[in-house]
Structures are given as C-alpha cells and as structure tokens.
Amino acid sequence: MAVPLFDTSTPLEPIRAEIADAITRVVDGGRFILGPEVAAFEAEFAAYCEAKQAIGVANGTDALTIALRAMGVGPGDDVVVPSYTFYASAEAIPPTGARPVFCDVDPDTGCVTPETVAAALTPHTKAVIAVHLYGNIAPIAEIEALGVPVLEDAAQAAGSRFAAGRPGTLGTAATFSFFPSKNLGCFGDGGAITTNDPEIADRCRMLRFHGSYDKTTFEHVGYNSRLDELQAAILRVQLPELDRWADGRRAAGRAYEEAGLADVVTLPSPAPGASPAWHLYVVRSERADALEAALRDAGVGAKAYYRLPVHRQPAMRELAAGVELPVTDELARTHLAIPMSPVLTAAQAAEVTAAARSVLTSV
Numbered sequence: 001m002a003v004p005l006f007d008t009s010t011p012l013e014p015i016r017a018e019i020a021d022a023i024t025r026v027v028d029g030g031r032f033i034l035g036p037e038v039a040a041f042e043a044e045f046a047a048y049c050e051a052k053q054a055i056g057v058a059n060g061t062d063a064l065t066i067a068l069r070a071m072g073v074g075p076g077d078d079v080v081v082p083s084y085t086f087y088a089s090a091e092a093i094p095p096t097g098a099r100p101v102f103c104d105v106d107p108d109t110g111c112v113t114p115e116t117v118a119a120a121l122t123p124h125t126k127a128v129i130a131v132h133l134y135g136n137i138a139p140i141a142e143i144e145a146l147g148v149p150v151l152e153d154a155a156q157a158a159g160s161r162f163a164a165g166r167p168g169t170l171g172t173a174a175t176f177s178f179f180p181s182k183n184l185g186c187f188g189d190g191g192a193i194t195t196n197d198p199e200i201a202d203r204c205r206m207l208r209f210h211g212s213y214d215k216t217t218f219e220h221v222g223y224n225s226r227l228d229e230l231q232a233a234i235l236r237v238q239l240p241e242l243d244r245w246a247d248g249r250r251a252a253g254r255a256y257e258e259a260g261l262a263d264v265v266t267l268p269s270p271a272p273g274a275s276p277a278w279h280l281y282v283v284r285s286e287r288a289d290a291l292e293a294a295l296r297d298a299g300v301g302a303k304a305y306y307r308l309p310v311h312r313q314p315a316m317r318e319l320a321a322g323v324e325l326p327v328t329d330e331l332a333r334t335h336l337a338i339p340m341s342p343v344l345t346a347a348q349a350a351e352v353t354a355a356a357r358s359v360l361t362s363v
C-alpha cells in the first residue's frame with residue numbers, strides 16, 4: 001500500500017460543494033480585494049485563535065516582515081531566530097533592515113527555549129521569532145520573561161493547543177501561513193497576523209496596504225500584501241473543520257506510537273503543556289538518509305525538509321559567520337518527515353512502521 005507524505009485532497013471532499021459556492025459568491029459579488037470575505041475571515045480567525053485582531057496578508061513570509069516592522073523592528077536592530085526551521089523565518093528579517101541572530105533549539109521539541117534565546121541576545125535585540133516547529137509549541141511566556149517581545153511563527157501550528165491558549169495569542173503577535181499543504185491551507189498563497197495589541201494591528205493593516213490608510217496619503221514604504229477575497233472565502237469554509245482535522249493529526253501520531261514506531265526511531269515529543277496538531281511528523285534516526293531512500297522505494301512518502309539548516313544556507317553565510325549550533329546540526333542531520341495528514345489511518349501508520357522496521361533492523 002502506497003502512503004503519501006501528506007494528503008490535502010481527501011479532507012476537502014466533504015466540503016467541495018461549499019467551497020464551490022463560496023467561490024461563486026465572490027465571483028458574483030465582483031469584489032476581489034479587501035472586501036467582505038477578508039473582513040469576515042479576519043473576525044472568524046481572530047475568534048478561533050482567541051486573539052483580539054487578525055490581519056490577512058499575502059503569505060506567511062510577508063506576515064513575518066510586516067509584523068516585525070509593526071512591532072518596531074528596523075535598521076540597527078537584531079532579531080533572534082532559530083536556524084532549524086523553514087528558511088522564511090529568517091529571510092523575513094533583513095527586509096526590515098534588522099539582522100538575524102541565529103539561536104539553537106531544544107533537541108526533543110525542535111523549538112527555541114529561554115536558554116537558547118538568552119545565549120543569542122545582544123545589546124541590539126529588539127525581538128525574538130519563536131517558531132512553533134511542526135505544530136509543537138515554543139515556551140513563549142518564558143522567553144518574554146527575558147524582557148524581549150516574541151513574535152510567534154505559527155505557520156505550522158494552526159490547530160495546535162497549549163495549556164495557556166492557542167498559538168496566536170501567546171506572544172506579542174503571531175503569524176500564520178495558509179500555503180496549501182499547511183494545517184489550514186488555501187488554494188494559493190495566503191497568510192495572517194494575529195495580535196491583542198491594537199496599535200500593532202493598526203500598523204499591520206497600514207503596512208499591508210502600501211503603508212497607507214486611504215491609498216491617497218502614504219505614511220510609510222509598505223507592501224502590496226493582502227489576503228484576497230477568493231482565498232478568504234475558501235478559508236472561511238475550512239476554518240470550522242480545523243479542530244477536527246487537528247484531532248485527526250493527533251490520532252495519526254498516536255497510531256504511530258501504537259504501531260511501535262518508537263522501537264526503531266525517535267518520535268517527536270510534545271512540549272510540556274502542548275497538544276500539537278502535527279503539521280509534519282518528523283522522526284529522528286542516525287540512518288535517516290537510508291530510511292528515506294528505503295521508504296520511498298516502498299512507496300512511502302518521506303522527506304528531510306531542513307538537511308541544510310538556515311544558518312548554513314548560502315544567502316545567510318555572511319550573517320551567520322562563526323555561529324555554531326550543535327543541536328541544530330544534529331537535528332538537521334537526523335530528521336525525517338514521514339506521512340502525516342488528518343486522514344492518515346491506523347493501517348497506513350502500521351504500514352509505514354513495518355517498512356521502517358524492516359530497513360532499520362536489517363544490517
């Protein structure tokens with residue numbers, strides 16, 4: 001039985017007609033930019049996250065740059081960011097004029113910790129980007145207790161829960177990506193920023209709209225970065241499904257545990273107090289490359305997303321000169337994403353586990 005790395009179409013089957021109706025509604029309404037669908041989605045997504053405000057933007061990368069600028073980050077500032085993440089977490093910093101300062105992560109959760117952040121603080125640190133990696137939850141309150149504002153990069157964590165609330169309200173602001181394969185994905189690019197701070201929200205709205213309130217007077221050099229009406233209408237149909245899909249992701253994680261996958265690889269560990277909606281299910285093995293090749297040969301999707309961590313990417317080499325991040329290097333070398341989706345069955349989890357067992361117990 002082939003098992004795909006992810007499945008974005010099966011979960012949408014029961015709501016295809018509703019999505020088609022939503023698209024027709026937008027086309028018939030003739031309003032495509034910053035209209036009623038974006039306004040309604042922003043209100044509904046803010047309510048879902050239990051945040052005071054949500055601002056729709058064009059993608060999760062712009063969301064980070066705009067949120068950082070709205071938090072006051074600019075030229076001469078440093079922003080602490082993990083290197084074990086998708087490249088965009090750091091790529092979003094230089095356009096603000098600030099410098100990324102890379103920090104290490106916890107080996108078990110894959111997320112930054114107060115200790116790894118503290119080790120990277122400089123006299124110029126203006127903010128920290130804490131990535132909720134793979135849907136796990138970084139300890140935001142403990143990091144803000146260091147006295148530095150935190151921007152949650154929640155691109156991979158829609159649907160996750162934490163004892164203290166949902167991603168989106170744990171820090172000063174949070175950003176989301178609605179890239180199609182994300183836990184809440186649209187039919188193209190999309191993103192959002194959430195915050196409880198009305199001034200930050202106001203600045204985000206202005207920055208996403210060319211730095212203007214009225215497209216007549218331009219207060220700042222901003223961006224043309226809006227979530228569009230079609231994507232917002234599609235997201236509005238999907239949002240009520242998100243918790244059910246998140247439960248499906250958690251059940252898939254439990255199915256791997258019950259199948260005995262922990263006998264042959266290290267499984268991902270939820271952070272204390274976290275109930276992750278696994279976006280990617282990432283295991284660790286000293287033989288990760290051999291496992292990837294063998295799983296693929298067996299028809300099982302597998303992918304090493306971050307084999308070259310961000311601080312070792314060509315574009316970041318100058319900014320990261322002399323930086324040593326041993327846990328990041330170790331996770332980059334040993335990680336492997338295996339199939340995960342809201343509809344992954346126990347039989348599929350058993351199949352993946354059997355394939356992994358046969359590779360890793362052979363000499």
Ligand SMILES: Cc1ncc(COP(=O)(O)O)c(C=O)c1O
Pocket residue numbers: 059060061062085086088089131153155156176177178179189190191
């Ligand atoms: C952790 C993280 N941050 C930021 C992004 C950027 O989001 P987008 O692709 O919507 O620009 C992504 C996803 O691609 C991501 O996984």
